Amino acid sequence: MDLDLIRTLAVPATTKIVLLSADGLGGFPHPDTGRSELETARLPHLDGLARRAACGLIRHVAPGVTPGSGPGHLGLFGYDPLRYQVGRGVLEALGIDFDLRAGDVAARGNFCTVDAGGRISDRRAGRIPTSRCVELVERLRRIRLPGVEVFVEPVKEHRFVLVLRGAADLSGRLSETDPQATGQPPLPVHALAPEAEATAARVNQFVREAAGLLADAAPANMVLLRGFDQLPALPRFPETFALRAAAIAAYPMYRGLARLVGMDVLKTGGTFTEEVQTLAAHWDAYDFFFLHYKDTDKAGEDGDFPGKVAALERLDAEIPGIEALRPDVLAVTGDHASPAVLKGHSWHPVPVLLLGRYAAADAVERFSERACTAGGLGTLASHHLMPLLMANALRFTKFGA
Amino acid sequence: MDLDLIRTLAVPATTKIVLLSADGLGGFPHPDTGRSELETARLPHLDGLARRAACGLIRHVAPGVTPGSGPGHLGLFGYDPLRYQVGRGVLEALGIDFDLRAGDVAARGNFCTVDAGGRISDRRAGRIPTSRCVELVERLRRIRLPGVEVFVEPVKEHRFVLVLRGAADLSGRLSETDPQATGQPPLPVHALAPEAEATAARVNQFVREAAGLLADAAPANMVLLRGFDQLPALPRFPETFALRAAAIAAYPMYRGLARLVGMDVLKTGGTFTEEVQTLAAHWDAYDFFFLHYKDTDKAGEDGDFPGKVAALERLDAEIPGIEALRPDVLAVTGDHASPAVLKGHSWHPVPVLLLGRYAAADAVERFSERACTAGGLGTLASHHLMPLLMANALRFTKFGA
Numbered sequence: 001m002d003l004d005l006i007r008t009l010a011v012p013a014t015t016k017i018v019l020l021s022a023d024g025l026g027g028f029p030h031p032d033t034g035r036s037e038l039e040t041a042r043l044p045h046l047d048g049l050a051r052r053a054a055c056g057l058i059r060h061v062a063p064g065v066t067p068g069s070g071p072g073h074l075g076l077f078g079y080d081p082l083r084y085q086v087g088r089g090v091l092e093a094l095g096i097d098f099d100l101r102a103g104d105v106a107a108r109g110n111f112c113t114v115d116a117g118g119r120i121s122d123r124r125a126g127r128i129p130t131s132r133c134v135e136l137v138e139r140l141r142r143i144r145l146p147g148v149e150v151f152v153e154p155v156k157e158h159r160f161v162l163v164l165r166g167a168a169d170l171s172g173r174l175s176e177t178d179p180q181a182t183g184q185p186p187l188p189v190h191a192l193a194p195e196a197e198a199t200a201a202r203v204n205q206f207v208r209e210a211a212g213l214l215a216d217a218a219p220a221n222m223v224l225l226r227g228f229d230q231l232p233a234l235p236r237f238p239e240t241f242a243l244r245a246a247a248i249a250a251y252p253m254y255r256g257l258a259r260l261v262g263m264d265v266l267k268t269g270g271t272f273t274e275e276v277q278t279l280a281a282h283w284d285a286y287d288f289f290f291l292h293y294k295d296t297d298k299a300g301e302d303g304d305f306p307g308k309v310a311a312l313e314r315l316d317a318e319i320p321g322i323e324a325l326r327p328d329v330l331a332v333t334g335d336h337a338s339p340a341v342l343k344g345h346s347w348h349p350v351p352v353l354l355l356g357r358y359a360a361a362d363a364v365e366r367f368s369e370r371a372c373t374a375g376g377l378g379t380l381a382s383h384h385l386m387p388l389l390m391a392n393a394l395r396f397t398k399f400g401a
Numbered sequence: 402m403d404l405d406l407i408r409t410l411a412v413p414a415t416t417k418i419v420l421l422s423a424d425g426l427g428g429f430p431h432p433d434t435g436r437s438e439l440e441t442a443r444l445p446h447l448d449g450l451a452r453r454a455a456c457g458l459i460r461h462v463a464p465g466v467t468p469g470s471g472p473g474h475l476g477l478f479g480y481d482p483l484r485y486q487v488g489r490g491v492l493e494a495l496g497i498d499f500d501l502r503a504g505d506v507a508a509r510g511n512f513c514t515v516d517a518g519g520r521i522s523d524r525r526a527g528r529i530p531t532s533r534c535v536e537l538v539e540r541l542r543r544i545r546l547p548g549v550e551v552f553v554e555p556v557k558e559h560r561f562v563l564v565l566r567g568a569a570d571l572s573g574r575l576s577e578t579d580p581q582a583t584g585q586p587p588l589p590v591h592a593l594a595p596e597a598e599a600t601a602a603r604v605n606q607f608v609r610e611a612a613g614l615l616a617d618a619a620p621a622n623m624v625l626l627r628g629f630d631q632l633p634a635l636p637r638f639p640e641t642f643a644l645r646a647a648a649i650a651a652y653p654m655y656r657g658l659a660r661l662v663g664m665d666v667l668k669t670g671g672t673f674t675e676e677v678q679t680l681a682a683h684w685d686a687y688d689f690f691f692l693h694y695k696d697t698d699k700a701g702e703d704g705d706f707p708g709k710v711a712a713l714e715r716l717d718a719e720i721p722g723i724e725a726l727r728p729d730v731l732a733v734t735g736d737h738a739s740p741a742v743l744k745g746h747s748w749h750p751v752p753v754l755l756l757g758r759y760a761a762a763d764a765v766e767r768f769s770e771r772a773c774t775a776g777g778l779g780t781l782a783s784h785h786l787m788p789l790l791m792a793n794a795l796r797f798t799k800f801g802a
Binding site: 065068 | 786793797
């Protein structure tokens with residue numbers, strides 16, 4: 001369903017919706033026990049919700065496709081992630097809380113190692129420590145380019161962000177300098193559209209000057225740039241859904257994604273307990289809360305099965321605090337699976353539960369991948385969840401007479 | 402998901418995928434027993450796979466639509482069959498192993514009976530024996546048309562294929578001569594686009610000369626032509642999925658479909674046992690094998706319920722030979738249902754099982770239409786199966802950062 005259609009259906013109401021995204025929620029059975037992280041954890045509160053809720057599975061992007069955090073969350077916000085794509089440079093800038101503005105061109109940068117012949121010998125410069133990255137970024141900040149402001153921001157280890165701002169002729173339609181292989185020199189950037197010629201010239205000048213400034217900085221003696229993009233013009237979430245919408249997330253990437261669609265980003269502490277306190281403190285001021293829990297994904301990506309089980313149990317302990325606010329509609333799901341056995345994101349559908357006065361409870365008694373397979377919601381595309389939440393909050397009018 | 406996107410996600414790997422298509426796999430309960438062919442057959446090996454696999458149903462084309470073998474298999478190969486359509490003339494040529502080339506125009510032909518007034522009295526000429534078809538095709542081969550080579554090839558009973566080759570101005574945008582009714586004369590062909598005028602003129606000349614050559618050949622004293630088409634320009638399967646892909650099929654139609662998308666077609670014997678031997682012999686040279694089993698469909702189309710049960714049991718006996726090769730991902734499904742009670746293809750979804758290290762087993766314990774309804778894969782569009790196989794073979798990278 002198109003966001004333009006959603007806009008015509010959304011009507012004012014006083015109901016409140018909480019969308020809790022447990023990052024990387026879905027898992028996979030441990031080979032020794034045959035039980036997934038969710039099936040292993042003791043989750044009295046989440047299981048209790050599941051018994052009273054309509055359950056199902058969320059499929060992100062498309063069958064078989066492993067989503068990154070960007071498309072994973074845009075889907076949960078109601079945006080078809082295949083239609084609304086956000087470049088890596090933009091996501092990287094959002095991930096460090098950089099105040100990216102309309103028209104800015106952002107790129108993901110790597111420090112890398114080149115040999116005497118200029119050929120890449122290590123695409124990640126031996127993963128230099130972040131402190132070294134910060135020093136070298138300081139050097140790159142000396143670079144001046146005609147007609148634009150230049151921002152160079154450290155990220156972590158060998159990674160940084162490059163942002164160009166201020167010229168009317170900026171464009172992100174650029175090829176990448178990273179040949180994605182060693183033994184070759186970095187590629188010159190070229191314009192993928194005529195309007196990007198001036199930006200290409202500026203970026204190539206940046207790379208030349210960076211090479212000079214880093215000549216003595218081996219192993220980080222060169223840069224690679226990729227994922228050039230500008231902020232996409234996404235339909236705004238508050239107007240599309242007629243919701244006063246707030247995001248509560250301790251990690252910058254998720255705050256950035258929420259800001260990208262126009263949600264208010266609330267100041268919060270770094271723990272999930274503090275996030276729930278923030279939720280309670282702002283309860284009256286908003287209709288919709290996007291609440292983000294990160295620990296599940298971190299443990300999954302680390303391949304730490306017991307760690308993910310523990311993260312789920314910590315999440316479970318916070319559920320009563322959310323329920324105490326008596327949201328009209330509460331959904332618990334995730335932006336993708338992160339099974340510990342795969343040590344990263346995966347393509348598997350993610351459990352979802354939807355609790356509300358008009359969400360018919362099904363026979364599901366546990367909040368797990370297998371139990372939710374039999375749920376009343378079936379398997380939903382991620383961008384179909386928001387319309388369901390809206391309907392359950394009695395915030396959609398009838399379609400057609 | 403678009404094939405262009407799939408191409409950007411596919412990454413090299415050493416895993417091996419086997420896609421076993423049991424033609425017309427799905428069935429329907431026998432009125433006397435209430436059990437379908439799959440539920441009646443003794444299938445210890447397929448049931449064993451189902452217990453360890455993720456199961457579900459494949460929906461081909463669209464709900465309620467009965468697929469032909471062409472769209473049925475194109476879907477399994479990952480091509481949305483509504484987007485990538487192949488004309489009947491082309492499928493007919495592929496079905497007799499005719500070496501159809503780019504630019505050729507192919508049509509399905511019927512011998513038919515016309516009365517003294519030229520009106521059709523039997524659209525299939527009383528289903529003349531194939532030997533008679535071969536004789537009459539010999540007569541039609543005398544026809545010469547300006548600027549093109551003419552091929553007339555017998556198929557079976559009253560059916561033949563007409564192919565025109567060699568002129569730069571050939572086009573398949575032609576109306577049909579078959580009025581799909583008796584009591585009317587065959588229709589003249591007309592061009593459906595300006596570029597098809599010259600081809601239309603040639604085809605009308607062919608029909609006039611055929612009428613003369615067949616005047617004494619009643620009941621096969623006229624021809625009907627339909628399904629004019631040229632080879633479609635399909636994205637190539639090996640490049641799209643970054644797979645070295647081989648097809649093993651005893652029947653020409655399925656070899657032709659595999660060749661159409663760029664798979665290597667392996668020489669094989671006529672039995673399924675020989676097909677599995679071919680699979681083993683070429684195991685190291687390919688990453689992906691399309692393996693086709695025909696007997697299930699033949700029995701279904703004949704309305705032979707016990708015959709289809711026996712065909713399923715013969716297939717089951719070959720499963721250990723496939724498993725012994727230890728594919729990383731093994732999928733068993735079909736290109737459409739062919740219930741014996743319907744004596745033909747049907748629109749019913751087809752069971753699928755997907756076995757692999759990262760395909761979570763669900764609660765399904767039998768490989769049947771009803772049991773797979775509760776499977777973890779849910780109901781999938783046919784062209785979403787290939788992305789799932791790719792994901793399970795760890796051959797897809799993440800979408801978005």
